[in-house]
Amino acid sequence: MSAGIKKSPSNGSENILTCEDQQAKINEVRKLIGTVPDKLSTYCSDASISRHLRARNWNVKKATKMLKDTLKWRSEYKPEEIRWEEVAREADTGKIYRSNYMDKHGRPVLVMRPSCQNSKSTKGQIRYLVYCMENAILNLPPDQEQMVWLIDFQGFNLSHISVKVTRETAHVLQDHYPERLGLAILYNPPKFFEPFYTLVKPFLEPKTYNKVKFVYPEDLNTKKIMEDLFDIEKLEAAFGGNDTAGFDITKYAERMKEDEKKMPTIWTTGNPPLAASQPVPTSAALSLDSVKLDSNSDASDNGKTGSSVSHGIEPEIVSDHNMAVAPSTTNATDGVDRV
Template sequence: MQNITISTTCMFSLLFFCSKEPIFTMSTNSKNTSTNGEKSPTTEQQQKIDEVRSAVSPLPGKLNSYCSDALISRYLQTQNWNVQKATKMLRDSLKWRSEYKPDEIQWEDVATEAATGKICRSTSVDRKGRLVLLMRPCRQNSSDVAGQMKYLVYCIENAILNMPPDEEQMIWLVDFWNFKLSNISMKVAKELAHIVQNYYPQSLGVAILYNPPWIFEQFYKMVKPFLEARIRDKVKFVYANDSSTMKIMEDLFDMEQFEGSLSEKAEDCFDIKTYAQRMKEDDEKRRSTIAEGTDKGEPI
């Protein structure tokens, strides 16, 4: 029996994503630009942003590009504007990026994990224009935890790369059709939660769990204690046979966009060759973006 599938563990680790705050983007704007309609920082807040930046400086190479005002502000907000805690969190995140090098993961590194379409970036968006990561647990094809985690990180980085300039959140839509629960590993779930909560904080708008089985709901109750209240509120359970919960989906999406891509209708909707080409093109775009930003000394 496999450990819990990446798609299942992600369902718990993705929950910490949920927040109204800005995302950890690779394309941050000028120093005082507000994001998602948020107000520019107050004088006191700007002082704290500058304190954090000073505390983590100097940084080598492109790591300096991950210290924009928008990013530092998000870490401060996560820590209730506590400079010491936000500084530690950002340092840990930068250390992880330096060692794990998430922005250097290429399609060829994760192609085997991606082959079945268990996680993919949908061509559809929600009504606010937010990108959608579509997850299908039944398509799990690996028991390699490290490989699963690398592919998850690749998907997150790819979504960030493709976000429009005025949008900094994503939607995760988890389709539980034909789901089978194997041996559940709390260790894996917590490890994934650690990576995303600490290194990609507050980046999901909503997590939709579509037609989850009863046994998953019981497992979710075990995981809920690890989640903050503001995060739990972003998790939405939706059932195709329940009109009250389906309204959540209908309010979020133009459902015609997902015609044929959910539940049993999704059997033949994923073309790995087409998707691989999209990802390879994105890899090239990311390399160009990083090179251009580094040359100009600007945020990437």
């Protein structure tokens, strides 16, 4: 069966492919990528290639270029080698952290508090964000690819806004973490935040900002929304839950150090969330210079491309204020996948 086209009011035209067609495109991307160093082979699994294809509406050339760029970025930035001691200072105030609970769909939850920003270093903020993304991905259950962001706007003001950090955040998350965001909840943002969203929206792709929802405590639907997504007993009080413990940097540091002990398994057995299928055979003797693209692929990527239907669960949040907003803007101050 050939691909069909579905029109979506939020995402534009989306390719609907059979499983056979999807696998054929995955195989085509793998062939174009070629052989990569062993340490990067995890990111060439069927699941990883599929996320890149969905992020580029199943366009093989664009997905190949996106994946090639990500492999180059990972080889240079080495996100999997970031350790707690390097980012502990950025984490001190609890501006971003992985919660000790998941949502009802089994997705890890990253809590973000822009008002707790404690750094003016764009480099430091982005590096800590990448650390948090890698940690959330490390803790994905085998049947889940995506995560949830819970953004608490308590105490947020204009001084916490940084367009520069937001732009860099959008670049890293959209280009190097495709299809990792399932849902982002902006909890009680102030009215002045909406104009900022309008300002940064051009940095984002439709699939990204359509996954982000405004939620207000005074909205009658809010309680049901949170109950549908989370176990209220485990949910933090700041989001309407019953957990009043709060963030403890000492306990969190212990959790992160324990997680870091899992990191070597990524290179010995493959990362379960990524290696949903057989990895492509690789050779460490070859470098990324061997990864070749068709000479026309760059030219075809000059513009943004619409995103495909997400394979993750994306519950809709109904609110009078329900509008799309850049997830990274919520972390404009704390350095917060194509998400």
